[in-house]
Amino acid sequence: MEAFVYNSNPARVMFGSGSSKQLPDELKRINKSKPLLLSTPQQISQAEDVGKILNGQFAGLFSDATMHTPTDVTERACAYANSTGADSVVSIGGGSTIGLGKAISTRTGLYHITLPTTYAGSEVTPILGETAEGRKETRSDTSILPGTVIYDVDLTLTLPVSLTATSGVNAIAHAVEALYAQNGNPIINLLAQEGVRALAASLAQLIKDPHSKEARTSAQYGAWLCGTCLGNVGMSLHHKLCHTLGGSFNLPHAETHTIVLPHALAYNAPKIPDALKKLADVLPDSNGDAVHGLNVLLGKLNVKRGLKELGMKEEDIDKAADIAVSKPYWNPRKVERDAVRELIRRAWAGEDAKADL
Structure with missing residues (x-):
């Protein structure tokens, strides 16, 4: 170790x-x-x-x-x-x-x-x-x-189904980035995996039965663990992009995280094989592919998949890319403007994430 x-x-x-x-x-x-x-x-x-x-x-x-x-x-x-x-x-x-x-x-x-x-x-x-x-x-x-x-x-118990889903995926995003954080550690990895496991399972159940107290308790437990990950290690491209999009274009926080997450993971995929395996192990229906697992989960949750559905304009894609690369920050893969722009375009269009950037 x-x-x-x-x-x-x-x-x-x-x-x-x-x-x-x-x-x-x-x-x-x-x-x-x-x-x-x-x-x-x-x-x-x-x-x-x-x-x-x-x-x-x-x-x-x-x-x-x-x-x-x-x-x-x-x-x-x-x-x-x-x-x-x-x-x-x-x-x-x-x-x-x-x-x-x-x-x-x-x-x-x-x-x-x-x-x-x-x-x-x-x-x-x-x-x-x-x-x-x-x-x-x-x-x-x-x-x-x-x-x-x-x-x-x-x-x-009265949290609307749509917000239940996006809020939960927002929490999952904290754990996903923690799994490949520059200052990550085995303890945080355990919390991240358990948090994702609890949330992925409970969110899928809550879409069918939003009043399930057992599922909501499990989701709250998962959110606690995922939040703890966010509070203990550094975040990278995913969170930087979401802050750019939310702060500069006034896009809703949880919904933006939900849309961007699989695309940011796909962008970093070539550099984070261990994190991808840990994530795939706790995502239902991943078939060993974490990006695929996230795409499937979002499909089950019936959430919006495109930033254009949140009100972002196509002409803002270039501005968002410029802001996202304007300040240096650590990321497992080099942050390149053209590739980041394509990431944002795919997220804007609502396409399924693919690890081919």
């Missing part, structure tokens, strides 16, 4: 049906009593339900969390937190709300408790992507990591 370095991010995780009811006790444990609740406009009712668990004992509710964490929204949220005298933040939602909670916490020092309602996985990472003036920048710092994560499967 080759030498490696393994870092584990400190995090307190509470997992299980009904665990959100432990929020008042968790606040007492950290000696906080005036949390600011965060949500998107679409999830106000879930945030209000959390407020009921707290018997109305919270500083306020900020419900303008927005995709890609725009800095102007964060500034308004920080000002509101200050005006209410909040001593902590509680985010209820997916990546948009969790991202806002991270942005507030790292700027103010307020303790962050998060209750994920999707499978984004960002709740267990010290990574924050923020958008300003049409560009999304990502940074990593221990102050960004939420202090407590409460995984209550009951909060995911």
Whole structure:
């Protein structure tokens, strides 16, 4: 076995049906009593339900969390937190709300408790992507990591089928890139494989039976593991492309990850044979071919396969390619503009991924 370095991010995780009811006790444990609740406009009712668990004992509710964490929204949220005298933040939602909670916490020092309602996985990472003036920048710092994560499967039972699928594939993407990360290690590889196995199986089941509590619990478990991978090793082409596409063209986060993932894997395929085997071993119907396995899984999930379906224009393909190669970053295969452009074109068109770039 080759030498490696393994870092584990400190995090307190509470997992299980009904665990959100432990929020008042968790606040007492950290000696906080005036949390600011965060949500998107679409999830106000879930945030209000959390407020009921707290018997109305919270500083306020900020419900303008927005995709890609725009800095102007964060500034308004920080000002509101200050005006209410909040001593902590509680985010209820997916990546948009969790991202806002991270942005507030790292700027103010307020303790962050998060209750994920999707499978984004960002709740267990010290990574924050923020958008300003049409560009999304990502940074990593221990102050960004939420202090407590409460995984209550009951909060995911009403997650729409379409978002269930794309949110889950978004989580799978974290594990896929972890399998060939420059600073990967055997521990993360185990977490990545188990996370993909749990999510791939449960997502296929949830398309048929979206109310299956057992399948949703398994998906939440898989998302936790995949998110942990994202938080412990570096990402490469796939995540860089998705940040480019999302931040610059305002494309939805999870759907973009879902479309790009098999194409980014196919691009890197010639340089990552070991990772491809590990992934193929845990993807149903892969027949030993990880790229094929992802294509099959996405077909089962009935998700959108083309960026044009998300509103991206064909004339934006060249701009996206230019942005994607404008800053150097590590990737197992050299990042070449023409090949990346073709990758983006295929993703735009909704073609099946092929390892022939």
